[in-house]
Amino acid sequence: MTKTILKKAAEGFLPGITIGYLITVIISLLFAEGNYNPVVPTFQAWAGSEINAVLIQTLLTGVIGSIFFAATVIWEYEKWSLLKRTLLYYTITLIPLITIALFLHWVEFAPLALLSYIIIFTIIFFIIWISTYLKIKKEIDEINRQLKK
Numbered sequence: 665m666t667k668t669i670l671k672k673a674a675e676g677f678l679p680g681i682t683i684g685y686l687i688t689v690i691i692s693l694l695f696a697e698g699n700y701n702p703v704v705p706t707f708q709a710w711a712g713s714e715i716n717a718v719l720i721q722t723l724l725t726g727v728i729g730s731i732f733f734a735a736t737v738i739w740e741y742e743k744w745s746l747l748k749r750t751l752l753y754y755t756i757t758l759i760p761l762i763t764i765a766l767f768l769h770w771v772e773f774a775p776l777a778l779l780s781y782i783i784i785f786t787i788i789f790f791i792i793w794i795s796t797y798l799k800i801k802k803e804i805d806e807i808n809r810q811l812k813k
Contacts, residue, residue, distance in 0.1 A: 665737065668737055669734045669737055670734075672730075672733045672734045672736060672737065673730040673731070673733060673734040674730070675733050676729040676730040676731070676732055676733025676734065677726040677727075677729055677730045678726070678729070679729045679733070680725045680726045680727065680728045680729015680730060680732070680733075681722055681725050681726045681729065682729075683725065683729065684721065684722070684724075684725025684726075684728070684729075685722075685725070688700075688701070688702050688703075702714070702717075702718050702721070703717040703718055703721050703768070704768065704769040704770060706769045707721070707768050707769040710769070720768075721768055724764045724767070724768060727760070727764065728760065728761055728764055731756070731757060731760050731761075732757050735753050735756045735757055736753075738752050738753045738756070739753070750793065754786075754789060757789075758782070758785060758789075761785065762778070762781065762782070765781060766778075
């Protein structure tokens with residue numbers, strides 16, 4: 665099991681970096697008035713330079729990807745209910761994400777800001793969860809239909 669988790673974590677590192685980079689591009693398009701801001705200015709100030717901040721952020725977005733990929737082993741525990749697996753995956757991904765988001769200054773350390781971040785994450789999480797569930801359900805229904813023939 666440890667080998668599987670480590671393999672999945674390694675597989676998730678580069679997708680994490682890619683998604684993190686794409687988010688910086690999208691946020692820059694929406695809020696940077698024609699400029700590209702690869703990191704939050706307050707984090708850049710803390711890191712001492714833009715390149716230091718970008719390197720740290722790149723590493724940590726890779727870590728986020730690794731956590732999201734490694735946590736998928738939860739879906740292999742078929743003895744657990746879907747609700748239990750969903751809540752466990754949600755928790756395992758949310759806690760490190762919030763920790764890293766606070767460190768990188770993506771979200772302020774303030775109750776309302778944290779609550780907003782959690783709500784946004786939760787909405788995105790459940791949109792992805794529901795779409796995946798419906799896709800898998802459709803595939804299972806198709807398999808069952810084929811078996812009846």
